[in-house]
Amino acid sequence: MDPVTIGETLAALMFFGVIGFLLLGFPVAFTLAGVSLLFGSVGMAFGVFDPSNFGSLPSRYIGFMTNEVLVAVPLFIFMGVMLERSQIAEQLLLTMSKLFGNLRGGLGLSVILVGAMLAASTGVVGATVVTMGLISLPAMLRAGYDPKLATGVICASGTLGQIIPPSTVLIFMGDMLSGINSQVQMAKGNFAPVPVSVGDLFAGALLPGILLVSLYLMFVIFKAVTDPASCPATPVPPEEKGALLGEVFTALLPPLCLILAVLGSILGGIATPTEAASVGAVGAMLLAALRWRLTFSILRETVIATATITSMVFVILLGASVFSIVFRMMGGDNLVHEFLSNLPGGTLAAVAVVMIIMFFLGFILDTFEIIFIVIPITAPVLLAMDVDPVWLGVLVGVNLQTSFLTPPFGFALFYLRGVAPADLPTSAIYRGILPFVVLQIVAIAILFIFPGIVTWLPRLIAG
Amino acid sequence: MRFIAGLAAVICAVNLVIGKTFAWLSLAIVAVCFTVVVQRYLFAISHVWMQDLYIWLNGAMFTAVAGFALLRDDHVRVDIFYRPAKMRTKALSDLLGVFLFLLPFTWVVYTYSMPFVQRAWGYHEASANVGGMPGLFILKTFIIAFAVMISLQGVAMAIRSILVLSGNAALVPKSIQYGPDRGPDHPQGAV
Amino acid sequence: QGNITWRMVTTWPKNFPGLGVGAQRLADRITAASGGRLTVQVYSAGELVPPLQALDAVIDGSAEMSHGAAYYWQNKSPALSFFTGVPYGMTTPELTAWIRFLGGQELWDEIYDQFGVQGFLSGNTGTQAGGWFRDELTSLEDLKGIRFRTPGLGGRVWEKLGATVTNMAAGEIFQALQSGTLDAAEFVGPYNDLALGFYQVAKNYYMPSFVESGLATELVVDKKKYQELPSDLQAIIRDVSQAEYDMVSSDFIANDPRALKTLVDDHGVIVRQFPDDIMEAGAKASVEVIEELRNSDDPLVKKTTESFIEALNLVRTRTEQIDAPYTAAREKYLKY
Ligand code: NA
Ligand code: NA
Numbered sequence: 001m002d003p004v005t006i007g008e009t010l011a012a013l014m015f016f017g018v019i020g021f022l023l024l025g026f027p028v029a030f031t032l033a034g035v036s037l038l039f040g041s042v043g044m045a046f047g048v049f050d051p052s053n054f055g056s057l058p059s060r061y062i063g064f065m066t067n068e069v070l071v072a073v074p075l076f077i078f079m080g081v082m083l084e085r086s087q088i089a090e091q092l093l094l095t096m097s098k099l100f101g102n103l104r105g106g107l108g109l110s111v112i113l114v115g116a117m118l119a120a121s122t123g124v125v126g127a128t129v130v131t132m133g134l135i136s137l138p139a140m141l142r143a144g145y146d147p148k149l150a151t152g153v154i155c156a157s158g159t160l161g162q163i164i165p166p167s168t169v170l171i172f173m174g175d176m177l178s179g180i181n182s183q184v185q186m187a188k189g190n191f192a193p194v195p196v197s198v199g200d201l202f203a204g205a206l207l208p209g210i211l212l213v214s215l216y217l218m219f220v221i222f223k224a225v226t227d228p229a230s231c232p233a234t235p236v237p238p239e240e241k242g243a244l245l246g247e248v249f250t251a252l253l254p255p256l257c258l259i260l261a262v263l264g265s266i267l268g269g270i271a272t273p274t275e276a277a278s279v280g281a282v283g284a285m286l287l288a289a290l291r292w293r294l295t296f297s298i299l300r301e302t303v304i305a306t307a308t309i310t311s312m313v314f315v316i317l318l319g320a321s322v323f324s325i326v327f328r329m330m331g332g333d334n335l336v337h338e339f340l341s342n343l344p345g346g347t348l349a350a351v352a353v354v355m356i357i358m359f360f361l362g363f364i365l366d367t368f369e370i371i372f373i374v375i376p377i378t379a380p381v382l383l384a385m386d387v388d389p390v391w392l393g394v395l396v397g398v399n400l401q402t403s404f405l406t407p408p409f410g411f412a413l414f415y416l417r418g419v420a421p422a423d424l425p426t427s428a429i430y431r432g433i434l435p436f437v438v439l440q441i442v443a444i445a446i447l448f449i450f451p452g453i454v455t456w457l458p459r460l461i462a463g
Numbered sequence: 464m465r466f467i468a469g470l471a472a473v474i475c476a477v478n479l480v481i482g483k484t485f486a487w488l489s490l491a492i493v494a495v496c497f498t499v500v501v502q503r504y505l506f507a508i509s510h511v512w513m514q515d516l517y518i519w520l521n522g523a524m525f526t527a528v529a530g531f532a533l534l535r536d537d538h539v540r541v542d543i544f545y546r547p548a549k550m551r552t553k554a555l556s557d558l559l560g561v562f563l564f565l566l567p568f569t570w571v572v573y574t575y576s577m578p579f580v581q582r583a584w585g586y587h588e589a590s591a592n593v594g595g596m597p598g599l600f601i602l603k604t605f606i607i608a609f610a611v612m613i614s615l616q617g618v619a620m621a622i623r624s625i626l627v628l629s630g631n632a633a634l635v636p637k638s639i640q641y642g643p644d645r646g647p648d649h650p651q652g653a654v
Numbered sequence: 655q656g657n658i659t660w661r662m663v664t665t666w667p668k669n670f671p672g673l674g675v676g677a678q679r680l681a682d683r684i685t686a687a688s689g690g691r692l693t694v695q696v697y698s699a700g701e702l703v704p705p706l707q708a709l710d711a712v713i714d715g716s717a718e719m720s721h722g723a724a725y726y727w728q729n730k731s732p733a734l735s736f737f738t739g740v741p742y743g744m745t746t747p748e749l750t751a752w753i754r755f756l757g758g759q760e761l762w763d764e765i766y767d768q769f770g771v772q773g774f775l776s777g778n779t780g781t782q783a784g785g786w787f788r789d790e791l792t793s794l795e796d797l798k799g800i801r802f803r804t805p806g807l808g809g810r811v812w813e814k815l816g817a818t819v820t821n822m823a824a825g826e827i828f829q830a831l832q833s834g835t836l837d838a839a840e841f842v843g844p845y846n847d848l849a850l851g852f853y854q855v856a857k858n859y860y861m862p863s864f865v866e867s868g869l870a871t872e873l874v875v876d877k878k879k880y881q882e883l884p885s886d887l888q889a890i891i892r893d894v895s896q897a898e899y900d901m902v903s904s905d906f907i908a909n910d911p912r913a914l915k916t917l918v919d920d921h922g923v924i925v926r927q928f929p930d931d932i933m934e935a936g937a938k939a940s941v942e943v944i945e946e947l948r949n950s951d952d953p954l955v956k957k958t959t960e961s962f963i964e965a966l967n968l969v970r971t972r973t974e975q976i977d978a979p980y981t982a983a984r985e986k987y988l989k990y
Contacts, residue, residue, distance in 0.1 A: 020610070025545020027538035030613075034564020037571060054571055055716030058579040059707035061572075061606050065522025066515075074489050151648055179700045186667040186674065197829060255565070265751075269833035271500070278496035278517075285493075299490070302641035307524050312539060314525040318609075322557040322568065334570025352553060365540055408543045462832070507799045509818050511809075574939045580712055582769070591706055592821055593809050599729065 004331055007048035011332030016040040018323065019364065028369050029312075029319035040326040054327045060321050064314060068274065069175045069198055073312040075277030076166045077283070079262075079284045080122020081305045085298050086288035089118055089131045090249040098140060098236050098244055105224030105231040107143060108153045109217060112137045115157025116213045118261045121163035121280070125404060129412045133419040139226045141233070146230035147424055149223060152432035155412040156216055156439070161395045161402040162367065163200035164209035165263060166273060169367050173393045174198030177383075184383040194200070196389040201397075203458040204390040206267070208398055208447055213437045214436075243249055258283040269461060313368055320372035333377060334436065339344030339380045345430050347385040348448075351392070352376045353425065355399050355444065362403025366411060370400055394454045395447055402440040405433050464626065468634035471622040472599050472613045474637045475534055482531020482614065488524035492517045511594035526605040530612030534619070534639060550627055550641050558624035565617040573610040580604055658883075663712070665705040665722035668698035671845050671909070672794045673871060676902040677721035680873065680894055694719065712876050713769050720874045721776060724762075725806050731765050731960035732947055737773065739869040742810045744966055746778045746903055747906035748867040748973060752965040753870075757834030766856045772880060776873035777902030780910065781805040784860035784928055785840030786831065786852045791860070795933045802873045803827055805841035807943050814939035815932065828958050831855045840866070845906055846914035853855045853921040864936045871902070926963070 001009075018035045019215070022028060033314065043049030083089055093114045100106035100113075111132055118128045132154045140150040162169050178196045223230050262280040265271040271279070290292040327333070340350045354374070361370050375396070383389055404412040407430050416429055447453055475563035500509045532538055545556060581589075583600035590596045623635045635641075662681050666674035681694035697717070699705035708720040709727050725738035736743075737753065744752060752758040753775060766773050785802065798816040809819040822830060830836040832855045839856075840863060841847050853859075873895045880888060917923040928936075948959040 007632045008619065021564075022541040023544055024556050025540050025542050025548070026556060026564060027540050028535065030560065030565040030617075031536055033568035033571075034560070037567045038563070054575045056703045056707075056711050056712035057572060057607055058603070058714065059710045059716070061523075061576070063707055065526065065602060065605070066518055068514075068518055071492065071518050071521045074492055075948035078489055078493055178527060182667055183698060183700060188671045197826070199829075248505065269829075271504075272835070274496065274504075275500045276495055276649040276957040278500055297590070302491045304483065306489040307482070307528040308535060310489070310521070311525040311528040311532045314527050314539050317532055318572075322571070324490055332616060360508045364541055364543065366541075367540075409541060412559040413985045431537045449727060503818075507801070507818060509801075509820065511819075511821075514820070575714070579710060582713065586730060586768075591726065591729045592804050593727075593728065594813070610874075 001050050003046070004334075006337045007043065007331035009037055009055035010043050010046070010048065011327050011330040011335060014323075014327060014330075015247070015332070015373075019361070022365065022369075027368070029315040030370070031319075032316070033319040033322040036323040036326040039330075041383075043326070045332050049326065049330050054322075056291050057321060059316060066315055067175065067243075069178075070171065070314075072171050072198065072272075072274040072277045073168050073313065074167070074306055075274060075281050076122060076168060076171070077300065077309050079280040080161070081283065081302045081309075081342075082116075082288055082298075083121055084127040084433065085301050085305075086291065086293040086312050088251075088255055088284075088291070089114075089128070090135055091247075092255060093132060093135050095244075095247045096253040098327050099248070101234040101236045104228055105220045105234045107136065107140050107145065108149065108220040108231050109303060110225075111140075111153050112157045112213060112220065114215045115154075115160050116185045116209070117256065117259065119160035119162075119209070120166075120263055121156075121165070121284075122161055123163045125159050126411060126415050127367065128161055129155060129415040131159055133416045137416070137420060140231075140368065141421070141424075143234040144232045146227075147232050147360060147428040148432035149220075150409075150432070151416055151420065151424070151429045152434075152436050153216065153220065155416055155429070155433050156407055156436035158416075159401050159412050160209060160212065161204055163212065163394075164406065165205050165266070166277065167202075167205065167397065169371065169400065170201045170205055170393065171273065171396055172313075172317075172368070173371060173375065173396065174201040174335055177201070177379060177389045177393050180376070180379045181383055182458055183387045184380055188384065195317050196393075199269065200390050200416045200418060200458045200462075201275065201393045201425065202263075203267050203461050204341075204394045204454045205397055206457055207453050208394055208443065211453060212398070212401075213440070215324075215443060218360065237390075239353075254287050258287065261326070267457075268315065273352065277355055279333070290393055314351065316368050317372055320369070322377050323373060325378065335420045336377045337381050338412070340378065340456055341385070343363050347387060350382060350385060351387055351395070354382065355448075358399050359402065362400060363406050364409050365403070366409070367400040367403055371396065375433065388451065391447075391451045394463060395444065398440065398444055398447060402437060402444075405437055405440065407433070412460060464629065464631050464634060467622045468626060468631070468636065471619040471626075471639070472636040475636050476545065478534045478612060478616055479618075482528050482534070484522055485527035488527075492520045492524070492613040494521065497584045508599065511592050512590070513603075515590045515592060515596040519534045519596060519599075522602055525607050526609035527612070529609055530616040533613060536639075553641055554624040554627035557620050558628070561617045561621045561624070563618075566614060569610040569614040569617070571608065573614075575605045576603075576610065580607055596617040635651040657691050657693065659695055660718035660879075661697060661702070662694050662719040662721055663697045663702050663717040664720065664727060665679055665699055670813060670840075672779065673777060673846075674698060676871070676898055679901065680721065680776060680898040680906070683894045683898065684890055688887055689893060689943050690934070692887050692890070696721075705796065709769075709771070712771055712874055715876070718876050718879055722868065723883045724773060724872050724874060730769065731952070731955060732950065732953040733761070733765055733952075735807050735947075736958055736962050737762050737870065737872065739866055740962070741808050741943055742937050742963075743866050744826075744969065745973065746780050746870075748966070748969040749778070749868045749870055750775065750899070751969050752962065756965040757961050757966070759937055761954070761961055765954060765958070766874070767877070771874050772875050772877045774873045774875070774892060775870050775899045776895045777871040778906070779842055779866075780866050780871045780903060780906045781843075781868055782863040782866040783840060783843045783847060784849070784863045785859060786836050786856035787838040788831075788856045789911055790858050790926070791929060791932065793929050794935050796977070797932065799908040802837065803830065803836050803841075804865065810943050811865050811936060811939040814942065815935055816946045825972070828852060828855065841867075843910050844917060845902070845904065845909045848913040848917055853917055853923050857924055858924060859917065859923050859928055860928050864928070864933060865940070870899075873898075890897040910971070937963075948969075 022033045096110040097112045100110040101439045181196045264274045343349045580603045583603045588599045664677045681696045703711045711717040712720045724734040724736045800817045803818040806819040827839045832965045
């Protein structure tokens with residue numbers, strides 16, 4: 001066999017090998033790197049991989065450590081964790097459920113709306129699911145909600161943080177896509193490509209996020225109409241009604257203002273996502289301080305959670321670098337290029353295939369592994385086929401949001417299981433999420449057919 | 464067995480202290496970045512070194528805290544089979560993972576980064592931006608620290624596996640004992 | 655000995671006018687001239703390592719060559735700025751003369767020796783444009799607090815003139831100008847600036863850049879691997895770089911004026927000269943910046959600065975007494 005074929009075969013085997021070895025359950029970041037090293041050694045034995053390529057590892061690492069765009073990640077995580085630990089999120093949920101409780105399905109609607117609001121303040125999904133699971137699930141079950149509907153609503157709304165800006169996934173995606181896009185466009189001779197930034201992806205994701213929220217809301221309303229027993233009303237006692245207005249002002253308005261300020265300054269092009277994130281983090285501390293909750297212990301919990309979550313994500317990036325060096329230098333890029341560009345059906349078929357692969361990877365992997373592995377090897381090909389980078393990024397975002405919801409490995413399901421009452425069967429959670437997974441697929445299909453939903457706002461902002 | 468259990472305990476203690484200390488850099492990132500924003504938008508002043516600083520703090524933080532995160536089992540796993548597995552199975556999987564994946568990875572990082580870092584020390588490399596931060600060589604050293612802290616914690620994991628597999632699970636340091644499902648108090652994995 | 659493949663990393667995007675194109679052409683010419691005995695495979699900015707890690711990639715052995723600009727590595731030695739260009743520095747022919755005949759290359763080799771690499775001139779953008787300003791400048795006063803994008807030692811000079819200076823990558827400048835994060839920006843010259851679309855957001859195009867005259871690019875090779883090559887391959891690398899230096903320079907000389915015509919005729923750009931007080935204050939600030947290097951504790955930095963100043967004082971007599979009067983006269987009297 002000629003060296004090119006050996007290299008490409010090894011690269012392909014490595015891709016599937018990584019997925020297989022990940023099932024061992026060892027931390028993903030190290031499995032990715034370790035498996036790549038194993039295949040790299042085999043490649044060395046066949047003379048198709050030169051270990052001196054690892055000399056670029058420290059350069060890449062220092063590149064991540066001094067990356068201006070990616071600093072937004074810890075800042076947004078800080079903001080989200082602070083809002084959650086200082087129980088601002090909790091207050092929001094209680095107030096909102098009182099506002100809508102009188103309606104049939106009202107608790108469900110309030111969970112979706114609060115999920116959307118929290119999503120607009122942070123990218124931390126786990127915390128949102130847990131908070132809503134702890135507070136809303138018991139309330140909904142007490143009110144006589146169908147456990148399937150209750151858990152489905154909470155899981156789905158809790159993961160909106162991943163797609164409604166700001167979102168850590170979109171930050172990483174923006175950083176990767178802007179580099180890939182400028183390379184691809186210049187290679188094609190287009191020296192003034194419309195730049196892609198994290199801000200563009202945020203703007204592009206806003207309407208799709210609202211689309212998802214609307215789909216969820218419509219589903220709950222549909223249930224309330226066709227199956228009233230699944231989501232009964234929870235009348236608010238009259239004596240609490242008087243205090244409600246005050247609560248709205250204290251619990252709802254301050255975080256709403258913070259969210260609008262942060263998102264508005266990014267989408268309005270006034271500040272970069274990183275700058276806005278630092279203002280958001282300080283704002284979250286201020287809100288906590290106003291409630292006398294900016295204690296040393298809350299601050300300590302927040303910094304530890306921020307640091308470890310940030311580290312977890314970046315270390316996956318470090319591990320994935322080893323994968324991409326070995327994959328690329330063994331010729332895997334050519335393989336992907338030939339596969340995607342020779343599909344019958346052209347560009348849209350190529351995008352669809354990548355989306356389907358990502359969707360199925362989502363059953364076993366988590367968002368970050370998927371984007372760090374799949375985007376660098378497929379996006380150059382897709383962007384060279386004139387796929388709009390913002391559309392691609394947002395489509396991937398919505399697609400991967402689904403990975404939080406798909407069993408067996410869906411973070412949202414797992415976190416909700418952790419806080420749900422023991423007598424609630426796990427199968428209820430799994431069955432409850434099904435309609436929402438269908439809604440996700442509907443959303444992806446809508447965005448696929450009407451790309452303008454994604455591209456309209458960024459273009460409007462860019463003028 | 465007691466000796467290796469003690470070794471694991473020492474490693475964990477080191478990573479705990481480092482992790483809990485460097486985690487505060489996240490607050491420093493907020494503070495410095497916010498200061499830069501206030502200076503730029505309210506007073507139209509900017510300092511290149513401050514723009515470097517908060518970015519670098521993130522690099523220092525996520526590398527320094529990585530070993531601590533591994534200790535806390537915050538690094539995400541694909542745990543379809545791992546989570547429901549018996550303790551011995553988990554121990555076996557971790558043992559394999561440490562020797563097959565983790566240590567080779569950190570060895571490669573260490574080997575290929577050492578010359579890079581030593582060179583930076585050789586000329587006390589500063590920021591590539593004129594007027595930027597001094598001490599880029601220190602930031603680069605965090606790559607080595609990352610490899611070392613992760614390796615050490617990997618060794619502690621291997622020790623835990625050996626203790627569990629040899630029937631000495633009780634000797635495992637408390638901070639890394641295999642527990643029941645960790646429940647909702649650590650909603651870390653999903654971001 | 656069989657055929658060899660070398661990896662070249664660049665700090666430019668693929669096909670970037672003038673520079674990225676030049677890097678690729680240089681690689682292809684080495685491959686062709688050696689009859690395929692030395693094949694050079696180009697990895698453009700970010701493909702293998704981030705653009706500003708290109709030199710480290712060569713030093714660490716993950717690439718054999720890099721194509722970039724020496725002043726990107728000023729944190730390895732501040733003296734490296736001289737081999738790209740410094741504020742109020744040399745023009746293209748002057749810089750070439752210093753490096754080839756007046757001791758520049760020897761000092762450059764001495765600096766790069768510490769890192770086990772060797773540098774060759776590989777291209778030159780000529781004197782660059784001063785920058786895109788949203789508002790017209792009438793005097794030095796107008797620069798106070800203005801937010802301006804410019805990198806390197808030039809940034810220091812602009813700071814001394816009162817500007818708030820930031821550096822950002824080429825791809826980010828347009829948006830920053832558009833959103834008002836920047837009031838003004840400079841990149842290279844008409845050929846590249848037209849491509850990046852700055853005319854859409856700022857109409858006042860100031861000439862010339864007094865901080866970036868005659869900016870040279872470099873080809874860096876792993877010195878040990880270079881010396882292990884047969885002498886004909888070494889000669890090919892050296893001579894192709896030299897040939898490419900002239901090709902890239904001519905590319906800019908030919909295409910800058912074409913691009914400028916498009917900017918003015920099709921996009922309504924107004925070409926302006928900086929007011930005299932800005933040019934004068936710029937010179938004063940440039941001297942301060944260079945004097946800091948002359949007073950460096952590092953003997954090599956000191957020595958390079960002195961060699962540069964000595965050469966500048968020599969070659970400027972030719973430029974100022976022969977070329978300048980000629981171009982001034984031609985501008986004044988010659989009409990076709
Ligand atoms: Na979000
Ligand atoms: Na999943």
